[in-house]
Amino acid sequence: MPVAELAPAKINLALHVTGQRPDGYHLIESIVTFADIGDHLTFSLADEDRLSLSGPFAPAITGGPDNLVARARDGLRGLLQARGVEAPAVAIHLEKNLPVASGIGGGSADAAATLRGLLRLWSAGSISIDEIEALALSIGADVPMCMAGRPLIASGIGEKLSPLTGMPRFTMVLGNPLRGVSTPEVFSRLASRQNTGLVLNDPRNWMSILNASRNDLERAASDLVPEIGELCELLRSRGAVLTRMSGSGATCFGIFDSRRSADHAASMLQAERPDWYFASTETIAGS
Numbered sequence: 001m002p003v004a005e006l007a008p009a010k011i012n013l014a015l016h017v018t019g020q021r022p023d024g025y026h027l028i029e030s031i032v033t034f035a036d037i038g039d040h041l042t043f044s045l046a047d048e049d050r051l052s053l054s055g056p057f058a059p060a061i062t063g064g065p066d067n068l069v070a071r072a073r074d075g076l077r078g079l080l081q082a083r084g085v086e087a088p089a090v091a092i093h094l095e096k097n098l099p100v101a102s103g104i105g106g107g108s109a110d111a112a113a114t115l116r117g118l119l120r121l122w123s124a125g126s127i128s129i130d131e132i133e134a135l136a137l138s139i140g141a142d143v144p145m146c147m148a149g150r151p152l153i154a155s156g157i158g159e160k161l162s163p164l165t166g167m168p169r170f171t172m173v174l175g176n177p178l179r180g181v182s183t184p185e186v187f188s189r190l191a192s193r194q195n196t197g198l199v200l201n202d203p204r205n206w207m208s209i210l211n212a213s214r215n216d217l218e219r220a221a222s223d224l225v226p227e228i229g230e231l232c233e234l235l236r237s238r239g240a241v242l243t244r245m246s247g248s249g250a251t252c253f254g255i256f257d258s259r260r261s262a263d264h265a266a267s268m269l270q271a272e273r274p275d276w277y278f279a280s281t282e283t284i285a286g287s
């Protein structure tokens with residue numbers, strides 16, 4: 001039986017950069033949630049390993065060994081084979097719906113979905129959660145949070161995760177000017193690496209928490225992609241009550257009062273900017 005997994009878009013509702021480790025990785029404090037849209041993956045046993053691609057953003061990536069899906073598959077197989085567990089050949093199909101290098105963790109979400117899917121397909125129950133988490137982190141700093149796939153606070157370099165049980169759903173429009181942004185380049189251009197941490201003063205009032213927080217990568221990313229400022233202005237002009245960049249950009253989200261207003265804004269914005277990406281979505285609630 002084929003196994004199917006959704007790789008939901010990751011949204012950094014806030015991202016504060018609070019320091020830097022000696023190895024160069026930055027310390028962050030981030031409020032993270034997940035959208036109800038994303039890439040779709042299927043996994044089935046096959047004669048040989050295959051990775052096929054479809055979807056609007058498939059042309060931006062290849063199905064070779066550097067694809068984060070292939071890296072997750074190979075990493076998990078290595079762990080299993082080291083303990084004598086079989087990890088037979090698998091055909092994976094990735095429907096790439098999320099823009100690439102866009103701050104919503106598409107590649108990381110795909111890697112996390114691959115680990116989840118292959119753990120099911122290969123019935124690999126003998127591997128400990130600690131080993132899976134270490135493998136996820138070795139693929140990318142964002143992969144552990146994408147494995148968790150629930151509202152959370154991420155700290156450290158993104159691997160220390162605290163669930164947020166009271167997080168409400170947010171109705172939002174995601175927008176992207178379809179200019180890929182390199183995550184290391186954005187981090188390397190930061191004017192300040194020692195900024196204040198998150199303040200979660202009133203956990204019942206999420207809009208006030210979000211209004212008082214920031215994305216410390218937004219300025220550096222906007223220097224590379226000036227359309228980010230324009231995109232946030234466009235989202236506000238269509239009724240967004242709060243706009244911000246996610247991750248290292250260039251995707252920005254606008255929070256709307258209702259699904260109806262978000263759907264309407266997304267279709268108006270798409271008509272206004274047919275060459276950009278827009279999608280309305282509802283984020284998942286913490287439980």
Ligand SMILES: C[C@@](CO)(OP(=O)(O)O)[C@H](O)COP(=O)(O)OP(=O)(O)OC[C@H]1O[C@@H](n2ccc(N)nc2=O)[C@H](O)[C@@H]1O
Pocket residue numbers: 012015024025026027028030102103104105106108139140141142143156157158183184187246247248249
């Ligand atoms: C910025 C964030 C926020 O969630 O998201 P995206 O923009 O990627 O979605 C993440 O920290 C990105 O995570 P991820 O994309 O998995 O990063 P990695 O592949 O591990 O690292 C790519 C490069 O980014 C820099 N990097 C990444 C994470 C971090 N905490 N500090 C860093 O300085 C390093 O230069 C590293 O070599």
Ligand SMILES: Nc1ncnc2c1ncn2[C@@H]1O[C@H](COP(=O)(O)OP(=O)(O)O)[C@@H](O)[C@H]1O
Pocket residue numbers: 060061066067068069099100101102103104105106107108109110142181183247248249
């Ligand atoms: N399955 C994948 N989906 C997206 N990007 C991938 C994938 N595999 C490898 N990559 C590479 O990973 C890099 C980061 O992509 P992505 O995860 O989409 O960025 P971000 O984390 O900023 O949203 C890109 O340069 C892309 O070429």
